[in-house]
Amino acid sequence: MKNRVRIKDIAEKAGVSTGTVDRVLHNRGKVAPDVKENVLAVIEELGYQRNLLASALAYNHNLNIVSLLPNPEADPYWKQSQAGVQEAIRAVQHYGFNLTQLFFEPNKPMDFSRLAKQVLNNPPDGLLFPPIFFQESLWLLNQCQEKNIPTVIINTDIKGGKPLSYIGQDSYQSGVLGARLLDFGLNDGQTVCILNLDYETKDAHHLIYKERGFKDYFKNSLEKKIEILSVNFESFHEKTKLQIFSKKLLAENPKLGGIFITNSRAYKFIDSIADKKSYAGIKVVGFDLLASNIDYLKSNAINFLINQNAMNQGYLGIMSLFKHLVQKESVERQQYLPLDIVVKENIEYYIERNKVGIII
């Protein structure tokens, strides 16, 4: 390498052995104060930067990383995050990164807790999970902090607890953006509907923020008068119930001009509408590039998808652990991913990205 400063160079210049330099660099063993100071000065002067390759090679340990994700079979949204995690691990495997994948059932806090305990029994070098269940997640987060396990949380941020980093969306802003996109197609006097197709939302702060962002947009935009309707529907997995619900929603709101579906289940709503003409002219904004959503986007049944970059959540999550554990650099507490606006005309570029993966 061109003029790269090595430990040996420092040792020479400081008139000590490489062992001593090593002790200074790693704060291990005893070094005479004046020698230490001198060595540090030389390090500074020569601008030493550790060779990551040699360092990782010599370190020769495994770094066991655990990903604790919702079962992707139960909710396809999580397939993307999982793919991102795997991709990242592949990229840094040479640095000794080992992945253990654990999956919990999306709506079973007990299952999550069970696995959380399992993780703590055999503490990994790093952990990644989405804190879907508030109490249980906070507990896990605190346990990890106690045991010094650097932890990255994705998808949903959480107050309290000290994760290494949160990686995900800015919920509030995604609501604002959703409103803006719907606003393009709305006329004065129309109604828009915020539709939550999710289980009980008391823990789901991100949905609350999303909704707030959405409403705030219209509060601040004074050009048109738009009525906002907010609806929760929990039985989204029961097709007939959902059909009845949808039909009623459309029937009862003749002035409906737009629907904002706050998670990745826009396709479920479209699925449920038997008579596709009954919502002609109603604009639909949803989230995330699930296969079903993509199909509906292409067939114009969905107008916009906001891409939350679920894949990148996983990817950057692992990379943040890498940055912390291997590069030993500081990691931002919050890393917001871009809210990509996806339409029929640009969706191809968001499917199957990562041609030339992401390194650090």
Next chain:
Amino acid sequence: MKNRVRIKDIAEKAGVSTGTVDRVLHNRGKVAPDVKENVLAVIEELGYQRNLLASALAYNHNLNIVSLLPNPEADPYWKQSQAGVQEAIRAVQHYGFNLTQLFFEPNKPMDFSRLAKQVLNNPPDGLLFPPIFFQESLWLLNQCQEKNIPTVIINTDIKGGKPLSYIGQDSYQSGVLGARLLDFGLNDGQTVCILNLDYETKDAHHLIYKERGFKDYFKNSLEKKIEILSVNFESFHEKTKLQIFSKKLLAENPKLGGIFITNSRAYKFIDSIADKKSYAGIKVVGFDLLASNIDYLKSNAINFLINQNAMNQGYLGIMSLFKHLVQKESVERQQYLPLDIVVKENIEYYIERNKVGIII
């Protein structure tokens, strides 16, 4: 590392020395046919994968990469690509990547040629440049192929020549997307204007494709009747001329509903309009996140910016060279970057990305 297969393991199992395995792996030196076959079989069986770290460390050579970009001082667009290149180099510097940056004047083919010759006189291990001048670029590309210099071209693709990869936008599709975005705000019977603020366009295939994509969109969309006006203006750097031009454009086209500026100079057009009210209601779609464009987007003077990911062009360009030179994996001939749709509400996420850069 967990069960990682090493050369030593292969050697043992095949009953030869590591030197012989090395010779087989690198096709160097002479190996008896039967031995070679056996070693290959063992490699296959154990699923050997070279340890990139150890390999790069032992290789101990510099890889000199040259970036040949338009002078960013002359055209701020190129600042982003430059930043991407630098960021990528930083990420892979440990693998011996060294960068030499050369800059040519954006509208001087002679200057480009001069530097091209300079590059060839001292052949680098990899080259990256945007083929702005067709003839000159094609010549350079062919020379590089002859001398076996892997070359990545960015921003503009070129027919003929065999680069390692092209990284950039799909011009045609960006035109389609621009049309789609304008279409949101257009009413029946209005006019849209395609505005090229660039020097003579005979070499600029990407502008031609962009225009074609734009027109094709409206050809295929039968809902409204929209008239399309296409205008070139070369003296965009002369403020008064541009002012006169803009004024005339607006005056002569009272039904103008949208303007599609085909490159990153949308801000120049807005700058030139003295009476901001004269284009009230006219939608503007431009390209790229230059500081000036961003300001106008935030103040609603520009409605949409299509982000061509100029930064990523540079980043992925270098990473592709890395993939080829270090990872020795194949690289896609064409790597299209996403056409991000940027509005006021999501722009923050596109500015200053790369919190946790990309590694391999």
Next chain:
DNA sequence: TTTTCTTGTGTGTCCGCACACATTTATGCT
């Protein structure tokens, strides 16, 4: 038959760093 060359294979060193162990120097105590 001896010498020289070719072919095939094994061995050793180095890349930069981490870490264990060896060695030297300083300090305290009798």
Next chain:
DNA sequence: AGCATAAATGTGTGCGGACACACAAGAAAA
């Protein structure tokens, strides 16, 4: 002063792979 012990520092080996060099055996030339 002499010795035990602690503090400070130096040396050596290995991580996995690349590559130069050493060396043996057989073939070709003398």
